Amino acid sequence: MGALHGNLRDWPETALILFRYLTREVLLTMSAVAGILLLVIMGSRFIRYFANAAEGDFPVTILGNLMLFHLPGFMELVLPLAFFLGILLAYGQLYMNSEITVMVACGISPLRLLQITLLPSVVVAVLVGLCSVWLTPWGSMLNEEIIQEQRSRLDASILTPGRFQEFGEGRTAYISGFSSDGKQMQDVFVHELGNRGQDMPNYVTRAAQGYQEIRDETGSRFLVLEEGDRFGVTPGENRAEHLAFERYTIRLGLSGDRRELDAAEYRSTAALWQSDDPAAKAQWQWRAGLPLMVFVLGLIAQPLSKVNPRQGRFAKLLPAVFLYVAYLSLLLAAMDAIDAGTLPAALGVWPIHGVFLALGLGLLWHSQRKGMR
Structure with a gap:
């Protein structure tokens, strides 16, 4: 045990193996959670689109394109939650198996675990940023153009005999x-x-x-x-x-006529940055804040993942979900307030990120103080 303790303090090959192990556990759990959430959300949206197609709003042949262009919008919301739950479930299982106890005995502190969690956080934040900044507005624009064009057309591909x-x-x-x-x-x-x-x-x-x-x-x-x-x-x-x-x-x-879509959600991120419209500022802060949300949730999830083996690793899952819902709801409420002019755009959504960041740091400090016993 003493030799292992010395190796981990030097952070050489043994620590690299530990880093790979923990990262794999987090990413595999996150992928499973993300897959389930995407299946539920996309299934619900597909049913809605299929009902619209059955009523003749647009042909069934474009359903695949509509779902594909909606995928980035789903991903930017699913990935932060999946990463949050992935850390909770993966580290919770390590607590259940007493693996964290062994790591603590060998000198692994909450700060060292936070360093290990940082790299997958960066990867997930980059993916969320690509979706929120570029892919989601692009896909939303294409989706709306397709739907509007199909609804404004009357041709044999849309009309169904016997239906108004x-x-x-x-x-x-x-x-x-x-x-x-x-x-x-x-x-x-x-x-x-x-x-x-x-x-x-x-x-x-x-x-x-x-x-x-x-x-x-x-x-x-x-x-x-x-x-x-x-x-x-x-x-x-x-x-x-x-x-x-x-x-x-x-x-x-x-033929092929398209309406001009001026809503903030369809504009490019660069156009939002240059606009003085409150709705544009709110939309820009939303897109820029989603990658930051990944880091904040990762910081909160690590100390929350500590569970008693008698409780099971799902003991803190429900409170954690409520915490995520409160975080997301406050961000959406702040966006509406900015759009309505009741909240200054200069202040924006950043105090909400700051509050939850302080919460994560407080939980981490408390976990560090107790030595993860």
């Missing part, structure tokens, strides 16, 4: 089926909702058949209806307009 489906600008369509070649829509019904504030009429159009047409010279898309009737009714008036037609064209929009 919205396709943008207050329009609802219904078709009974398609022709044998899949190009002609049969028994078309289109309802166009007017602007109530301006007493605009609501239009109902029925046609025996219809198809979509794109004008190459302008890129505009049109729904061409044939052999039908069009009725217009203004709310509050006892009259209606009626038009019988052989061919009627409804303009849908530009």
